[in-house]
Amino acid sequence: MKDLVKRLPLNLLPLLIGVVAFFIVVGPRALNPQNIAWLGNGDPATHYLGWAFFRQSPWSFPVGLNPSYGLELGNGIIFSDSNPLLAFLFKPFASLLPMPFQYFGLWFLACFVLQAWFAWKLLGLVSSHVGVRAVGTALFVFAPPMIMRMPFHLSLGGHFLVLASLYLGLHPNLRRRRLAWGALLAAAALIHAYFLAMVAVIWLADLTAGYFRKKLTLQSAAIELIGLFALVSFCCWQAGYFSVGSGAVSDGFGMYAMNLLSLIDPGQWSYVLKDLPGVQGFGDGEGFVFLGLGLVTLGICAVVGLLQGKTGFRQRLGRQPLLFLALAGLTLFSLSNHVAMGSFEFTYPLPPAVISIANVFRASGRMFWPVYYAIIFTILFLVIRANTPRTAVCLMSLALLIQVLDTHAGWEGVRKQLMVAPAAKWASPMVDPFWESAAARYKNVRWIVPQNLSPHWMAVADFAGAHGLATNAVYLGRMDTVNWIKSEQETARQMASGKYDADSLYLLDERALLQAVTNVDTQSDLFTRIDGFTVLAPGWKRCSTCLQATPQVNPLELIPSLDSGQKTVFAYGSQGRAMLAWGWSDSELWGTWSEGPEAVVMFRVPAPVHSLRLEATAFLPPGHAGQSIVISINGMPALNTRLEQADGNIIDVPITHEMQQRVSSQGVLRLQFQFADAVTPKQFGIGQDARILALGLKSLTVN
Structure with missing residues (x-):
């Protein structure tokens, strides 16, 4: 008991260091549990909203299912990155x-x-x-990769899990190892999948080393392997990892890798050091592992100590060959098969099956974090062993001062984001009285066409959560691809038939508007624009308790209108995208590819149209000579053509008098394409792109 009392101040010292660093970097406002102002954008918004829906949902099994946030797109608390561990504790x-x-x-x-x-x-x-321990601890706390994550990916601030795994892996006489490793692996599984992968690699290295060192028998090692694997699987199941099926696999491996110069590239986290060219390109933020000027300076002292040969470092390193191999493997994975050193890059091929597995952890640059902290530990080890305690404290204190002051260039911005003026709610564009009335009538708010990260998802999800409604207007790390496709197909059937779920309020994007507009039941359903949203409210006009002050608009008036002589482009961000009804891929900087055997463009014309001129490209990979295209106007055949050059195609579509009359009577011009020769890039060995491509639409001119 006396020893415990004596050690209490010593044990409180690192906790005090952590608290002081928190108030220096983060500040006090984030601690206010009702302050959500700093969570009102991007990733933090979905982290918070996932929890806000989860707290209202009934208990389920697995516990981590969150069906109200995502509906068919996904229903696991882990995929809104809402920190399931804390969500389970607070629910x-x-x-x-x-x-x-x-x-x-x-x-x-x-x-x-x-x-x-x-x-x-x-x-x-x-x-x-x-x-020595106190100053070294402070250097670990002011690690730029940990602090940089906090305003964006909240759960990824838990770098202590990596330090804990290194501690367990390096401890020479670890007692109750199954309990320690089991608790750490379970916590990592309930916080973030990337931490689970890092911790698991170090645990497996430690488990294997324990067997080869005769500290563990084959039986005890097998029991630990099976037991902790079962524990982790159960935790993953409860957190909702398995709720998205094949949707857990994404793509992008190689894009979010670490650059070989990332350790010394400040990425705007230094006043003294300048950013190295080519390091912080697109995706390289995931590989941000800047040591900080203080640790770089201390690293020079560590090299001097190593050259003196009195540190015992080589002997210590020789005792941990499997841990070293595990860290080397994590380094290779973090670099990916797209290796970059500054602006210099090269790629080596990997089998598609390997790429598919690697895409589960596509942000491979993060996997360097255990190596990053092992490097810091090595620097401190060499400085401590090469010098007297007093000299070591002086060197480390100087490095800490440099580290804190120079990385202020980066963590000052973090503090500003987390210290915004407190607020208990976010500003919302949904201010019309209609919304309150709609919240009392419907159970769901559906964005169509269904998609992850839909436009205005944050405002819609915030409204739904505040009123206890379910929604598919969400932002998820992964989603159930199979159910997403089924949801798209069901939505297409609803728009074609004009029959919608009576318990759902529908908000339509530009393409959904064009698909639904001609089949609206204007006798029963409200179809209008409110606060910038295109709204379809099934059964609203026959609801005696619903607010009827909202004006009905003619659905056709919401379709874009083109004047004679007006040229419309279909590039990313252009107004022409609002005319692409269906059968089109996502717009790119040059224009938009058709996707599938058919495609439709819809728009209104205030005066008779005599012809349309299209500027287009054709998808003609080697061995594919041409693209045959049949063009119709409002169901009437207009032109058969064949494109035999990839670019520079001009297509003039004549509009006959009969076509003009049909356009006038229907109130909208439907430009319909049929593609007999559409093919996928994947068929011709051009990457893994499985889209069925034929025509690339660049512009349209009305004559």
């Missing part, structure tokens, strides 16, 4: 918690405190000197 008290309530500020505080605690424990394997 039993949801009825007692205020509205709103966020736990992410507490999470940040825990991240700093636990980062300091495990850094303290890790340094305790090298030195018992209080000053």
Whole structure:
């Protein structure tokens, strides 16, 4: 008991370091559980909204299912990155918690405190000197990759999990190892999949090393392997990892990799060092692992100590061959098969099956974090062992001062984002009285066409969550691809028939508007524009309790109109995209590819049209001579043509008198394409693109 009392101040020291660092970098406002102002954009918004829906949902099994946030697109709390561990802890008290309530500020505080605690424990394997451990702990806490993550990917601030795994892996006489590793693996699984992968690699290396060192028998190693694998699988199941089926596999491996110069590239996190050209390109932010000027300076001192040959470093390294191999493997994965050193890049091929597996963790640059902290630990080890404690403290203190002051260039921006003026709600464009009346009538708010990260998803999801409604207007890390396709098909059938679910309020994007507009039941359904949203409210006109002050508009008036002589382009961000009804891929900088055997463009014309001129490209990979195209106007055949050159195609479509009359009577011009020779790039060995391509539409001119 006396020893415990004596050690208490010593054990409180790293916790104090973590708390002080938290208030320096983050500030106090994030700790206010009702302050959600700093969560009102991008990734933090979906982290918070996932929790806001989860707290209102009934208990389920698995516990982590969150069906109201995403509907058919996905229903696991893990895929809104809402930190399932804390969500599970707070949900039993949801009825007692205020509205709103966020736990992410507490999470940040825990991240700093636990980062300091495990850094303290890790340094305790090298030195018992209080000053050395304290200053070294502070250097670990001011690690730029951890702090940089906090305003964007909240759960990824938990770098203490990596330090904890290194501590367990390096501890020479770890007691209750199954309990320690089991708790760490379970926590990682319930916080973020990337941390689970990192911790699991180090655990497997430690488990294998324990067997070869005769510390574990084959039987005990097998029991630990099977037992902890079962534990992790159960945690993943409960967190909702398996709720999206094949949707867990994405793409982008190689795009979000680490650059070989990332350790010394400040990425605007230094006043002294300048950014290296070519390092922080698109996707390279995932590989941000800048050491900081203080640690770079201390690294020079560490190299000097190593050259003196009195540190015992080589002997220590020789005792951890499997851990070294695990870190080497993580390094190779973080670099991906698209290796970059500054602006110099090269790619080596990998089998498609390997790429598919790697795409589960496509942001491969993150996998360097265990190596990053192993490098910091190595620097501190060499400085401590090469010098007297007093000299080591002086060198490390100077490095800490440089680290804190120079990285202020980066963490100052983090603090500004997290210290915005507090607010208990976000500004919303949905201010018309209609919305409150609609919330009382419907159970769901559906964005069509269904998609992840739909336009205005944050405002729609915030409205739905505040009124206890389910929605598919969400932003998810992964979604159920099979159910998404089924949802698209069901939505297409609804728009074609004009029959919609009576319990759902529909908000239409530009393409959905063009597909639905000619089949609206104007006798029963409200179809109008409210606060910038295109709204379809089934059964609204026959609802005696619904607000009827909202004006009905002629659905056709919402379709874009083109004047004679007007040239419309279909590039990304252009107004022409609002005319692409269906059968089109996402727009690109040059224009838009057709996707599938048919495609339709729709628009209104205030005067008779005599012809249309199209500027187009054709998808003609080697061995594919031409693209045959049949063009119709409002169902009437207009032109058969064949494109035999890839670019520079001009297509003039004549509009007969009969066509003009049909356009006039129907109130809209439908330009319909049929593609007999559409093919996929994948068929011709051009990457993995499986889209069925034929025509690339660049512009349209009305004559």
